[in-house]
Amino acid sequence: xxxxxxxxxxxxxxxxxxxxxxxxxxxxxxxxxxxxxxxxxxxxxxxxxxxxxxxxxxxxxxxxxxxxxxxxxxxxxxxxxxxxxxxxxxxxxxxxxxxxxxxxxxxxxxxxxxxxxxxxxxxxxxxxxxxxxxxxxxxxxxxxxxxxxxxxxxxxxxxxxxxxxxxxxxxxxxxxxxxxxxxxxxxxxxxxxxxxxxxxxxxxxxxxxxxxxxxxxxxxxxxxxxxxxxxxxxxxxxxxxxxxxxxxxxxxxxxxxxxxxxxxxxxxxxxxxxxxxxxxxxxxxxxxxxxxxxxxxxxxxxxxxxxxxxxxxxxxxxxxxxxxxxxxxxxxxxxxxxxxxxxxxxxxxxxxxxxxxxxxxxxxxxxxxxxxxxxxxxxxxxxxxxxxxxxxxxxxxxxxxxxxxxxxxxxxxxxxxxxxxxxxxxxxxxxxxxxxxxxxxxxxxxxxxxxxxxxxxxxxxxxxxxxxxxxxxxxxxxxxxxxxxxxxxxxxxxxxxxxxxxxxxxxxxxxxxxxxxxxxxxxxxxxxxxxxxxxxxxxxxxxxxxxxxxxxxxxxxxxxxxxxxxxxxxxxxxxxxxxxxxxxxxxxxxxxxxxxxxxxxxxxxxxxxxxxxxxxxxxxxxxxx
Numbered sequence: 001x002x003x004x005x006x007x008x009x010x011x012x013x014x015x016x017x018x019x020x021x022x023x024x025x026x027x028x029x030x031x032x033x034x035x036x037x038x039x040x041x042x043x044x045x046x047x048x049x050x051x052x053x054x055x056x057x058x059x060x061x062x063x064x065x066x067x068x069x070x071x072x073x074x075x076x077x078x079x080x081x082x083x084x085x086x087x088x089x090x091x092x093x094x095x096x097x098x099x100x101x102x103x104x105x106x107x108x109x110x111x112x113x114x115x116x117x118x119x120x121x122x123x124x125x126x127x128x129x130x131x132x133x134x135x136x137x138x139x140x141x142x143x144x145x146x147x148x149x150x151x152x153x154x155x156x157x158x159x160x161x162x163x164x165x166x167x168x169x170x171x172x173x174x175x176x177x178x179x180x181x182x183x184x185x186x187x188x189x190x191x192x193x194x195x196x197x198x199x200x201x202x203x204x205x206x207x208x209x210x211x212x213x214x215x216x217x218x219x220x221x222x223x224x225x226x227x228x229x230x231x232x233x234x235x236x237x238x239x240x241x242x243x244x245x246x247x248x249x250x251x252x253x254x255x256x257x258x259x260x261x262x263x264x265x266x267x268x269x270x271x272x273x274x275x276x277x278x279x280x281x282x283x284x285x286x287x288x289x290x291x292x293x294x295x296x297x298x299x300x301x302x303x304x305x306x307x308x309x310x311x312x313x314x315x316x317x318x319x320x321x322x323x324x325x326x327x328x329x330x331x332x333x334x335x336x337x338x339x340x341x342x343x344x345x346x347x348x349x350x351x352x353x354x355x356x357x358x359x360x361x362x363x364x365x366x367x368x369x370x371x372x373x374x375x376x377x378x379x380x381x382x383x384x385x386x387x388x389x390x391x392x393x394x395x396x397x398x399x400x401x402x403x404x405x406x407x408x409x410x411x412x413x414x415x416x417x418x419x420x421x422x423x424x425x426x427x428x429x430x431x432x433x434x435x436x437x438x439x440x441x442x443x444x445x446x447x448x449x450x451x452x453x454x455x456x457x458x459x460x461x462x463x464x465x466x467x468x469x470x471x472x473x474x475x476x477x478x479x480x481x482x483x484x485x486x487x488x489x490x491x492x493x494x495x496x497x498x499x500x501x502x503x504x505x506x507x508x509x510x511x512x513x514x515x516x517x518x519x520x521x522x523x524x525x526x527x528x529x530x531x532x533x534x535x536x537x538x539x540x541x542x543x544x545x546x547x548x549x550x551x552x553x554x555x556x557x558x559x560x561x562x563x564x565x566x567x568x569x570x571x572x573x574x575x576x577x578x579x580x581x582x583x584x585x586x587x588x589x590x591x592x593x594x595x596x597x598x599x600x601x602x603x604x605x606x607x608x609x610x611x612x613x614x615x616x617x618x619x620x621x622x623x624x625x
Contacts, residue, residue, distance in 0.1 A: 042069035042403065042429030046080040050089035051411060055096045055383035055396035058375060058413050064094060066403040069429035074397055092423055093411055095378060096395050097121025097404030099385040100360045101279055102198075102255050102346030105151065107132040110308065111349075111356040112148035117306045117437045118357030119422050120149050121404040124346070124389060126198040126236070126255055127165065128153035130191040137192065146430045147437075149356075150404075152389070155191040157236075158184060158222050159200035160212045164236070167487045175214070178221035185225035195389065196226035197234035198255045201246050206238040206260050206288075206323045209489050210521035220249040232389065234279075238324075244270055253277035253388060255346065259285045259324025263332040268339050277342040277388045278333075282366035285329045287353030290322040293362045294353040302420040303358050305438045309448045309567070311355035317569030319352050320488075320609070321523070333370035343367065344388055345381035352571060361420050364412075374416040403429035448566070452598035457532060457540045465530060465603075465621040468500050468510040478532040478540070481512070484604055490522025496606065498528045504619040505551035505583040511619040520611040525562075527606015530621070539566040539599040545623035548603065549587040554579025554616035560608045561588060566599040574608065579616040587624065597623075 044067045052059040054074070063078040064071060073080075080086075099122040105111050107129045115123055125133065133153040139145045158181075159165040161174045175184045185196055201219050204211030214222070219235070226233035227250070235246040240258045247254070247270045257280045271278060286292050294315030297303055307315070337343050345367065347359040360381060367377040386395020394402045405426040410418030425432040459477030466475045473481040485494045496516035504511035516526040533540045548561070559579050562572035573593040577586045590597045603621075607614045 042066070043085065043431075044068070045085040045087055046078060047087045047089050047094055047405075047407070050092055050094040050407070051413070052397060053093060053095045053375065053378055053413050054398065055386070056379060064397060064405070066405075066426070066429045069403055071397060071399055071401050071403050073399055087424075089407060091409065093408050093413065093418070094397065095406045095408070095412070096382040096397055097406050097425065097427065098360055098381045099345070099391070099395060100124065100347055100349070100356070100381070101344045101385045101389065102126050102281055103349045103356060104128070104351075105132070106350070109136075109148060110310075112136075112145075112151060113437060114306065114308060114311060114355070115149040115357040115360075116147065116425060116427060116432050117434050118303065118361060119406040119408070119419070119425050120357050120360050121406070121425065121427050122150040122152065122391065122394060123356070125151060125153040126234070127157040128155060130155045134192050146427055147432065150427065152194040152391070153192075154195050154197045154234075155188050155193040157198055157200055158188075158196065158214070160214050160218075162212045162491045163214070164200045164202050164204070164211055164489060167489060175218060175222070178217045181218060181221035182225040182228070185222060185229060185231070189229055189231065193231070195232040195234060196222065197232070198236035199223070199233060199251070200236050201242050202236055202238050203242070204489055204521070206258075207321050207489060207523060209523055211490055216245055216249065219246065223250045240264070240267060243267060247271055247274050247276050250274065251276055253279060253344065255279045256281045256284065256348070257329050257332050259289060259326065259329040262328045263335055267332075268335050268341075271336060271341050272339050277344055278336050279344040279346045280329060280333050280367070280370070281346050281348045282326070282329060282333070282370070283354050283359045283363045284348040284351055285324060286326045286366065287351065288319050288322065289324045289326040290318070291326045292318065292353035293366065294355070294359070297355070297358045297362050300420060302422070303361070306434070306441060307355065307358060308441050308444055311358065313567055313569040314350050314355045315353065315358065317352040317571050320571055330366070330370040333367065333372075337370070337372055337376070342384050342388055343372070343380050344385050345377070352569070364416050364419055368416045375413045377416055378412060378419070448599075451539060452541055452543075454541045456542055456544060457534070460532070460540075460542065460623065463545060463623045463625065465532075465623065466512070467508065467620050468504065468512050469508060471500050471510055473498060473500060473512055473528075475530060478530065479534060479536065481528050481530050484529040484606070485516065485524070485526045487522050487524030490519065490524060492519045492522065494518040494522060494524040494526040496526035496528070501617065505585075506620070508619065511617045513615065513617045514606055515613070515615040516607070517613045518607055518609070518611050522611065523609050525604070525606060525608045526614070527604050528618075529602050529604040531602050532600055537564070537601045539601050541598050542600050542623055543596050543598040545590065545597050545625060547587050547589045547624040548622070549585060549624050550605070550621045551583050551585050551619040552577060552579045552616060553581060553583045555614065556580055557614060557616075558610070559606060559614070559616050561586075562604040562608060563590075563593050563595065564601040564603075565595045566601055568595060572604065583619070
């Protein structure tokens with residue numbers, strides 16, 4: 001599921017792809033966790049006495065010999081030369097490196113580093129920025145980027161004008177008719193697409209929206225165009241109706257399952273008949289349904305040392321609107337699996353409630369909860385993923401395959417949670433320096449802690465943000481007020497206007513008027529945003545304050561005050577208020593917003609997702625002690 005890098009209310013690491021995260025990187029405001037890129041070549045070594053899950057079956061005890069980045073031999077007892085380094089794996093399980101079949105890297109190398117440190121050696125990006133993906137894949141082909149998961153990507157997603165994928169403020173190509181399909185697909189292949197997808201076939205009905213999407217005829221034409229060039233075509237759906245139509249149109253696979261209603265015999269039969277695969281992305285559907293596993297992953301002591309501040313915040317972020325039933329999705333997985341449909345493990349990281357690497361480990365548990373045996377779930381993240389996406393050099397432990405390997409303590413083939421006991425990871429025979437990565441993550445956490453203990457911004461001592469008495473939208477501290485509009489889903493972009501008007505609260509001279517419109521069917525926002533830092537979304541420490549207060553009046557509608565905090569992820573904490581015809585003071589405790597105030601990035605006043613025109617005035621905005 002990206003975002004325009006402007007000075008607006010943005011889901012900083014929002015429903016997918018480039019957003020203010022990109023802007024923060026450009027401004028040098030983000031805390032990065034990159035460890036030094038390894039430059040050494042693959043070493044020759046032999047892993048001895050491991051329980052081996054080879055991607056398909058369990059070998060109770062065996063050895064694996066690695067040479068020149070590939071697996072030279074696998075067997076119960078390998079007679080490797082005496083000078084080959086031996087690694088004792090007694091009591092541990094060796095698996096192929098895991099493959100997350102649905103992610104969004106958003107142009108962020110650190111996501112690939114986190115994935116590798118947690119045992120995910122390959123990620124499939126369903127819509128990577130073409131230049132980023134091209135650079136990473138060229139570097140990989142040259143033997144570089146050994147500290148990152150391998151990347152494969154579809155590049156630009158096929159979608160309709162104003163469809164999902166266009167709402168983030170960045171220009172993207174779209175298609176409107178079947179006649180455009182072949183040229184569109186050929187352009188994606190020219191960009192370097194490894195497969196075509198995720199083809200967007202989603203009208204927003206899951207969230208109560210009306211979003212333009214491809215016609216059934218255009219969907220079929222895109223799939224046929226991909227097949228004509230020998231490429232897989234995989235489709236994004238979120239409703240049962242769309243899922244049936246996509247499979248009937250010839251999709252090779254669905255990169256989500258639906259949770260809007262229970263499955264039925266017709267859907268299962270269609271998938272079986274068309275030999276399609278299904279990628280449930282239960283991590284995403286759980287988050288959408290209000291039952292995310294992200295918070296529990298962030299608290300797992302086996303994972304937390306390898307989770308950056310961004311990853312932890314993302315795992316705690318929730319979808320702004322709940323939709324669907326996780327139980328229905330799990331039942332669909334159970335029925336498809338029982339019918340012999342290939343189930344692929346993918347997470348749709350990094351959407352709200354997910355993070356690269358960690359969420360795939362959680363996805364395996366969700367698959368087991370859906371009725372798969374632990375070894376079957378492990379196959380979904382190794383051999384099944386590799387087979388479905390034609391990655392013939394990985395996904396299994398066998399002679400001449402890539403030495404992408406994961407060693408864990410315990411036995412995840414009988415207790416799936418043991419997959420989180422990561423002991424070692426190798427990519428193409430090169431060991432991931434997990435200690436260096438953990439140390440880099442710890443430095444990032446220390447930097448964030450120091451940031452949260454920094455002195456409050458100059459000028460904030462008395463708490464007044466703005467009273468607008470000078471006739472301008474200036475502020476006593478921070479970088480002032482800006483109009484903020486945008487959309488996450490839906491058609492036309494919302495509009496907003498901001499101006500200082502006569503007649504403020506408590507007989508003062510001036511106030512700030514914010515007006516605009518959100519179109520029906522659009523999940524968007526419009527309003528005025530205050531940045532308390534010296535740059536947009538730069539966090540500041542206002543922990544000495546207990547609440548934010550403001551005076552308001554307006555057209556009698558309900559509005560939102562939205563507060564962004566670095567540690568709370570990409571989406572704002574929201575409280576509603578009524579803007580009646582008379583001035584009224586509202587006070588919102590920071591604790592009620594879920595923050596201690598130590599890393600506030602922005603405060604916005606306006607309309608969130610409520611369609612129609614709006615007009616509201618605010619005055620005397622303060623942070624109270």
